[in-house]
Amino acid sequence: MDNFETSKIYESNELKKQNSIWTKIIPRTNMVFMIISLLLVFGLDLLIIISSPSLRPFWYMMLAVMGVFLVFFFLENFFFSKKFANSKSALDPWISVIIVVRNLIFLLNFIPLIQLLGLMLLPYVFAPVCLVLYIILIICRLVVAKKSINTNVVA
Numbered sequence: 001m002d003n004f005e006t007s008k009i010y011e012s013n014e015l016k017k018q019n020s021i022w023t024k025i026i027p028r029t030n031m032v033f034m035i036i037s038l039l040l041v042f043g044l045d046l047l048i049i050i051s052s053p054s055l056r057p058f059w060y061m062m063l064a065v066m067g068v069f070l071v072f073f074f075l076e077n078f079f080f081s082k083k084f085a086n087s088k089s090a091l092d093p094w095i096s097v098i099i100v101v102r103n104l105i106f107l108l109n110f111i112p113l114i115q116l117l118g119l120m121l122l123p124y125v126f127a128p129v130c131l132v133l134y135i136i137l138i139i140c141r142l143v144v145a146k147k148s149i150n151t152n153v154v155a
Contacts, residue, residue, distance in 0.1 A: 021092040022084040026099055027077045033103040034073055040110040041066055048112055058115060065109040065122070072102070084141060087148035095137045102130050 041062050049059045076099065084092070105126045108118030 019085055019088050019092065021096055022081045026096055027081055029096070029100060029103065030073050030077055033107060034069070037066060037069060037107060037110050040107075045110065045112060058112075061119065062110055062115070065106055065118075069103075069106045072099075080138070080141075084145055087145045089141055089144040091137050091141050091144065095134070095141060098130050098134050098137065102126060102134065105130070 041059075045059055045062055049056055105118060105121050108114050108121060111118070
């Protein structure tokens, strides 16, 4: 009986620390990029807009990019992190790489003089390449998570 209880505790501990990419790495990465982005948009960039109101259209573009970043932030930190917490996939490292690349492109849009580079990369790199790969990998990841849940229920 003691072996059964010990193995049950081991299994529950394994489930708790099973997928650190979705429970720790991606949320922390997103949080770091979000803090830097908020400091840039509502700190440095806002001061620039106050001193040079003619640059206001660029700040509005920054706010639009921030809105898109917020959607990804909440999806990944509150929905996908819970959905994928109890299953592992070989896709997870690839998804995290795409998330870092996407966050870097978003961050380029918040740095005043480099914003034009970020605006250039957003439609030509992020939209066709990163976004399509991201969507494909997330869909595949959802399928893997669903299979994992189904095999755990059957077993």
